[in-house]
Amino acid sequence: MAQKKGFQMPLEVEYPKGLEGWEEMYPPMYMFSKDRKEWEEKHFWFHDKIHAPEAMYPLDLIFQEAWQISLSQYTTRVFCIPPAQGIAQRMVGCYMYITPVAPPPPEIIGEKAGLFQKRVFYVFDHYDELWVSWLKKFKALGEEMNNIKVPAELPKFESDDLVFPDPRGYYTSYEVIEAWDRLVDLMIKGWQYHFQYLNLTYLAYLMFADTCRKLFPGISESTIGKLVAGAYVQMFRPEEELCRLARLAAAVPGVAKVLKSDISPDKKIESLRKTAEGSNWMVEYEKSKDPWFYVSCGSGWFHYEGSWTTKLEIPFGYLKGYVERIEKGEKIERDLAAIDKARAELAEEYRKLIKTDEDRKSFDDVYKAVRTIYKYAEDHLFWVEHWFHTIWFERVREFGRLFVKCGMLKGIDDIYLFNRFEVPYLIEDMVTTWALGEGVPSRSQYWQARAEKRKKILDAAKKWSPVPALGTPPEEIAEPFTIMLWGITTEKVQDWLKGMAVVPGEVTELKGFASSAGVVEGKVRVVKLLEDITKVEQGDILVCPTTNPAWAPIFTKIKASVTDIGGLTCHAAIVCREYGVPSVTGTGIATSVLKTGDTVKVDGNTGIVKILKRA
């Protein structure tokens, strides 16, 4: 009875009914197993609610595969952050768990320190030009992915121009195989680029936070975040483009009228194209669309989220609202200059309180360094998780359509039920069957049966609440992302240990990070699945696993946000600070303990959420 409660070991997990067979959905190296038991049990595995809050569709795993390699290698083999190593992943009943790998032996730490010093300081010194070349390189990669041609069908007969005057030599079968390989190759490469500087930006942030706390021991986390965050952030461009388009529309009554009407976006576009002024506005719309409306409607990690190019009701919904507000005389844009000025003034006020000239100089130095490189954290997100992923989803959908056309699978999105190593099986089966001629069966029945089985498994997994953590909590963590992005701290680990015994109905108070200042009371709206975001109403207190910068327009509606996971620099925190919305992140249990309709008091200054009244 008086045993100390710890976390379960990975192989002790008991899976609920309906999950049988889940293991085959994911590649073998993603399983906990006896052959790695000793190493695995020494580590601390926590459910990654930021990148994988929901049950994982096999094909969506590719992003996670790509970042496991990329994030880790920059820490261990490229920029060599001395005591840190990579972040490993495992699947547990369709949910992804991660761990910061234990530190390397001391002699390796020493070797890394030398390389780290040389390489990292170089990046800091040359960041501005390095960013320009990174963006150029990344945009080129995305364009390459955009240019991949996926045939809409497998032709009955190859056309003349592929035979005369000189036969091309490879035909649709090869095109399809090669297109898929190219697509996957570019995705893996894109993620190699993604982490190029990200580890360093987080390290810089941690260093800055440390510096602030040495000078001002009582400084709040949210203040540190405010000092670092920039106003001119590419992630907010999509919303700025909406404002621009809304203003253009509001100036032309005919266009405004169409945008304000209640017809579908497709009908609105049709109607606008009928007039000269409408057409002109559509030209502007197309200008904004690429790349800015390639923003995901969610995090960019899941195929079912959609983007502002596929779910037109999202941008058109926002546009309607903005036009109405402009007509009422309201200002819809965020005053970026004012936000930036406020940040600069905040920094100056603290700077004035520094006692010695030496400290002031150190502070200036550190502040400059972090402000320079932190832009990467804020800017890369749009290009990778949004623009690049949206292009990926477009291409994959084309493969999905081709599978359906050829009778391999029933639904366009069924391709996501197979992981990226399995999709080539289906492709080869499909093109082989085509090559073999008329009246030849493929194994479509087999693939479709597997797809159906996996749908059921995922449904069962969605109903299951996985435990927050497994294994042995660490003594220390050196890996910067673990600390900052996932917010793994001593308190968090303790809370999870305690939370194993928490009865949701008995909780009266939640504690998390004070991510954005302000105190408000209001009614809760719990949003666990992405589609529920449209249910959010004016004045709601948003409670979700983690929020999303792509939900930016929602932030003018809500009174506060409370999340399960995320440290001070997770996007929930950043966005809330930008919008002046109080926020408490990293509570661990908000979505399991709070219910829509509950009345709560959110204190973004202390990180405490009090339940005032149950719905």
Next chain:
Amino acid sequence: MGFIMPYTLWFDKAGKEAIGLVGGKNASLGELIRADIPVPPGFSVTTETYLEFLSGGGMKEKIEEILSRIDLQDVASLENASKVIRQLMTEASLLKRIEEEISFNYQTLAQVFDVPNLPVAVRSSATAEDLPGASFAGQQDTYLWVQGNDQVLEKVKLCMSSLFTPRAISYRMKMGFPHEKVLISVGVQKIVDARAAGVMFTLNPTNGDPSKVVIEGNWGLGETVVSGICNPDKYVVDKVTKEIERMVSLKECECIYDPIRGGVMHVDTPPERRELPCVEDQEILELARYAKRVEEYYGCPQDIEWAIDKQKPFPLNIFMVQSRPETIWSQQKKEPVLGKKSAYELLMEKALSRVKVGP
């Protein structure tokens, strides 16, 4: 040509240039007034009065003689000497015209407030007392709720004699501080009829954080907080963001003026107020604002006594009663906290560090 020093000086007439005349505490009040900080009005009975007092009737010689016979090892001899000296002083009279001047000032003060027997605080202000580097504070007397001419004069002499409490005598003897070099001035100040009062620091005394104002307060007069006999509320205000961290305590006792008993006394706090915050948010912010201003004026961290008047409306109810340099963190050598490190050195430090997480 002799330059005649005044026997009394109104607070607003004497700042740090007059420490020798009015003592550290009173000079600091003068400075606060100059910095536009609301301070309850009053006047100093100067060191000139003290010197005059000592020179009358051979008192100085008598005191020196008694002091010379003290055996520091013998507590009884110390206590006896103190008793004799203090009695000597309280039984003597000040020069008639000095007594008249003091009374005249007191009456003036009373008229300003239209309260005939205006309650005042009579406080010692030694010339060595509140100077940075010395913590003589608290070794001399303070009398609260003094009313009427006779009481004022009595307490003024009592305060002067507090230079010769056993503790004060032995402290000076141990520290090697010559008795005749310590002069004393006495402040007579309108007392704030306090709804709440306390102290505040222009840094966080727990960790030296210079970006915070830490306010401690209790119901009633500030005595309970200054003397440390109660558990005060604690409010930590960030100087830049104005965020307030509130730690409201269980306040079990307070120091109030009891008109029936005619004196200041410690009573139990009524139950309904024990867990209520003794100051409102707007008062907290106003106090912090003043604290910042005082620190900026003096150019160094301050330890400030404040009081909130019962009757007056906000913001006129806020007063600073005293301010002195903070003695603990400011004493530490001004080493750079960051150790003169550049961004790169700090980055290396951070990159090599680990965060302790385990239970």
